[in-house]
Amino acid sequence: MVNGNGVGTSNHFSFNIFEFSGSASRDVYLHCKLNLATRCNFAISPEVQLLAALRFYAVGSFLEVVGDETGLSKASVSRSVAAVTPILLRHARTHIKMATTRDEVRMVHEGFHAVAGIPRVIGLVDGTLIPIHNPSLVDPCWIGRKHYAAINTQVVVDHNGLITDIVARWPGSTHDSFMWANSAVGQKAGRGVFGRSILLGDSGYPLRRYLVTPVTNPASPQEERFNEAHTSTRTKIERVFGIWKSRFRCIHRSSGGLRLSPIKCCHVIVVTAMLHNIAVRVGTDEPPPVAGEEEQSEDEAPNPAKREQYSIRPEPRPDRNLSTSSEVQQPQPLPLHHKSPSTEH
Incomplete structure (x- = not known):
């Protein structure tokens, strides 16, 4: 070969x-x-x-x-x-990138619209925990919401199941909304780089004009139908998580966690995302599902910041000591050296 x-x-x-x-x-x-x-x-x-x-x-x-x-x-x-x-x-930037040209954006819009009728969707965003196995990690900041040490990884996917943006640099306890606020894609969306396009996120994200989340406590049939359409569209990212982790067992919980240093774990996560995209583009058969991993829903608790609907707050810098609305100190990102405009790792 x-x-x-x-x-x-x-x-x-x-x-x-x-x-x-x-x-x-x-x-x-x-x-x-x-x-x-x-x-x-x-x-x-x-x-x-x-x-x-x-x-x-x-x-x-x-x-x-x-x-x-x-x-x-x-x-x-x-x-x-x-x-x-x-x-x-x-080579991650070559294979992990969001739609930029007018034709590419139009194709993504049409692909998502065909699912449940939500217009102008350019991507789905969510966080997923990648388990790591390192006895030296005694800091509780590594323990995620599922009670094991992990890297919390933010992923954006398109209608074809391609990973178009990935941020793999935060300990498992980091909230999804915090990762979003400190990510390049989140800051680009806040500056209007994606125009009238929107991303869909779960209830763990703040509601913005460019980031649409489900309606909390729907009070009308229209709001209920919107939530149903939102859920139907977002099943794509949950499916991508399942395929990605089944294809690369090193990032699946059944493997016992990545037995590497945290920074090397982040590098492996991005590389497997790149290889996933290559497999999707060449039409590789999907791997069989692996038992023991719950990917049906990874929604976090609702974010208190959602009350500030359609407002744009100053984006915090990732190198400062920040806290969430509950005054819990957020962990610092890993000191990674490979960075790019669209893919952080």
Whole structure:
């Protein structure tokens, strides 16, 4: 499938539950020219490092990769993941981006409108907990609303199930509305970058002219029908979470959590989101669902800020000590160094 220097020579790649076919599969190869310096007489080839990393993303266990009779030790698999992940990460902006041209925006609007009739929707936003396993994380800020250590990850998806924006840098206890206020996409929406387009969020987000949430305590048939349409449209993002985590078991709770440093966990999360988009674009079959993960609804408690309907508050800076409306001190973001205008990790 790949030649000696790690460049793809075939338009078909199959690896366990991964399968990328068509011209887009060459992207996976081209990202993985791993010309690594080594003192070993028998260095692991770039293609083997790539396969080991992909296998780890798929199963979430170093030991299971070792058990595949690849001849690699646990340490070798760990080093391969550490080498491949940052190389793939450089290409996240190419594969994770929101619609920008008029035709792209129109297609997204039409795709969402066809679901339940809500107009001008450019994306669905929600947070999902990615479990991590690190005994050194004793700070309670890592414990999310589901009572396990996690990275709270903000995701925006389009009508095709593509992840168009991702923020993977906040501890599990961070509220979704706080992540939104401190994200590039949230600040762009507040400045009117998306024009008349809107995003749909759950009750954990503040209601704004560009961010529409369900009606609290609907008092009329019209409001009830709107909530039904809102729920029907937002099922897409819940489905994307399920597919994404089933395809990449390393971010699924059934794997026991990512056994990496928090910053490396964030990098892996973004890389798997990029690979998810590649799989969607080339028409890869959806993986079977994995038992033990509840993705039906991840709504948080209603945000008190929703009372300020249609107002725009000054967006807080992520590097300051901020607190929520309940005066609970918010955790600080991880000190990540790879940033881009549309994708934060």
